[in-house]
Amino acid sequence: MALKQELIKTQEMQINFGPHHPSTHGVFRAVFTLDGEYITKCVNHLGYLHRGMEKLAESRTYTQFIPYTGRLDYVSGMLNETAYVQAVEELMGISDQIPERAQYIRVIMCELQRIASHLVFWSSMALDMAGFTPWTYGFRDRDTILDLFEMAAGNRMMPNYMRIGGVAADLNEEFMPALRKFLDIMPKAIEEYHGILTGNEIFQSRTKGIAPLSAEKVLDYGITGPIARASGIDYDLRRDEPYGIYDRFKFKVPLGKNGDTFDRYMVRVEEMAESVKILEQAYRDIPEGPVMAKVPKVIKPPAGEVFHRIEHSKGNLGFYIVSDGSNKPYRLRIYSPCFTNVAIFEEMAVGLHLQDAVVAFASLDIILGEIDR
Secondary structure (H helix, E strand, O other): OHHHHHHHHOOOOOEEEOOHHHHHHOOOOOEEEEEEOEEEEEEEEEOOOOOOHHHHOOOOOOOOHHHHHHOOOOOHHHHHHHHHHHHHHHHHHHHHHHHHHHHHHHHHHHHHHHHHHHHHHHHHHHHHHOOOOHHHHHHHHHHHHHHHHHHHHHHOOOOOOOOOOOOOOOOOOOHHHHHHHHHHHHHHHHHHHHHHHOHHHHHHHHHOOOOOHHHHHHHHHHHOOHHHHHHHHHOOOOHOOOOHHHHHHOOOOOOOOOHHEEEEEHHHHHHHHHHHHHHHHHHHHHOOOOOEOOOOOOOOOOEEEEEEEOOOOOOEEEEEEOOOOOOOOOOEEOOOOHHHHHHOHHHOOOEEOOOOOHHHOOOOOOHHHHOOO
16 A cells, blocks of 8 residues: 555646746746646746836936836836826825826826726737737727827827826827727727637636736735735725815726635626726816916925825726935835736746636736836
8 A cells, every 4th residue: 555655646847937938028037946837836937037126216316217117017017107297206205286187198098098007918828828809909999098198198008198286298280080990999999808808608618717816915016006906905096185186076886705716817807898988987077278377397296205006907006205305206105906816926936727727827918017016
């Protein structure tokens, strides 16, 4: 009997997931310890993309650092820039002086960026499961959003459009008709997404019940955004701690019940539909007027500190800035939702089949540029 048990005894092995793997969505590495095809241990390895962003801020003026923020989560540039300039405006005490039109433009850009970011998630998650067709649909509609960004900012992925006090330039005459066209087609496109992927039996079998996260576990890790809402945590900064003019908009906060990979997927798809609703209201109500407040050419906030956060596509993105009264931040610290989200992967991967770990990781929707900074 002992000899029989010895013969069937398995030997653990280690396998590297990344850093050169298409499903890590950047240069991320996890070391899996496997018993057969099941993961018994997972260790994250970060830092491959470290660029010293926070230290760079100390040698850049407040305005010069705006383009750097677009290189954090590089598929959510407008959201990154908005969080940063609003933090500086709060530090300067001019948050209530931002022109109405600029506030509406910021909301439009942020919600377009949220949809674009979720489309990257939706497309790449399908691609991680060998589903190429959804990728073509998702990037078709994301490309339309990037066209809108190009009309407004001149750039598609790294917009450099937000400014301390407003936005870089007013919307040109092509923008609003193009936005109207996008809003007309997007609800039908979301229905297509459900038809192509959500209702697919194979997709459901690969995501339902996979890597569930309880609300308690999510709170222990300090996770926010779609992952937290998928676990039933009813919290969205745009509604619960509104910044800018978000208190003027009506929208629902999608929630999940099981906190599994499928719920994390569904929350993001439903959020795209809610962003369309916000965009419809902004399109209807945007006023005419200036797009920049009267701010000094050289930004010198008074000595002090501020922490400002927004509802980013990945969770709560925050900027902590310390000012010594000069034209450069004395200290800048970025609170990254992706860094918080990836931390839980070490725990959620344990017990998963190797192929399910790839799908579970995709449901975290991380961007390494924001994690390593």
